[in-house]
Amino acid sequence: MRRSNKTIFRYALQAAALVALSVPMKPLLADTTLNSGTTTVSTSRNFGQGLFVATTGTATMDVVAGGYATNSYAYLGQNASGVGTANVSGGTWANSETLTVGYDGTGTLNVTGGSVTSLVGYLGYNAGSVGAATVSSGGWANSDVLIVGFRGGTGTLTVNGGSVTNSTGYLGYEAGSVGTATVSSGTWANSGNLTVGIHGTGTLTMNGGLVSVAGTLTKSGNGTINLNSGGTLQIGIGGGSGILTTGSIQ
Secondary structure, X not given: OOOOHHHHHHHHHHHHHHHHHHOOOOOOOOOEEEOOEEEEEOOXXXXXXXXXXXXXXXXXXEEOOOOEEEEOEEEEOOOOOEEEEEEXXXXXXXXXXXXXXXXXXXXXXXXXXXXXXEXXXXXXXXXXXXXXXXXXXXXXXXXXXXXXXXXXXXXEEEEEEEEEEEOOEEEOOOOOOEEEEEEEEEEEEEOOOEXXXXXXXXXXXXXXXXXXXXXXXXXXXXXXXXXXXXXXXXXXXXXXXXXXXOOOOO
């Protein structure tokens, strides 16, 4: 007896459904919240989708040599009462999405070795927040944007060695925000543009090391650029030419 095409299609769907039911589903890992004490990562550890270091209270995460911490997104100091710190002295901390240092609270990122990776980095997100990142060795690599002082927050980036990389950089993004970057050694490399004081207040100070901008360096009326002895500002990378749009560089 010849089966119709509809019958054959129905059997195929039923068979596919049975196969799908027989394959175990991998459960999504829950978020991880650290609200007290110090958590040390010395081996591989998956924190799940979100890693929250200090939604409230005071908490610290240390990533040391041999450690490999992974998550999608992370907050250091999420709520106003939260004080969150991450110290990376070795190993790797891999954020596949955003890393926010100081969302509504106070966040601190210290990189003295190893590597930190993220898609987008924020230092000082909302009004009242304080976010600070200090890189003295190793590196922090953002594959997209780095914003220091976002929606009214206060952000500070200090590079004393190692490297910080991103596509576009902003110091003082929205009105009321304050973004400060100081480079004394090491490198801050912007593969796109860098804006100092877009709507908020931005300050870039170079005492040493290298700040490179492959695209356009812009200083608004709210921005200040201090190029001191020993600091190098490079606009344009390789054979490409960069653009400087600024009233004055002090």
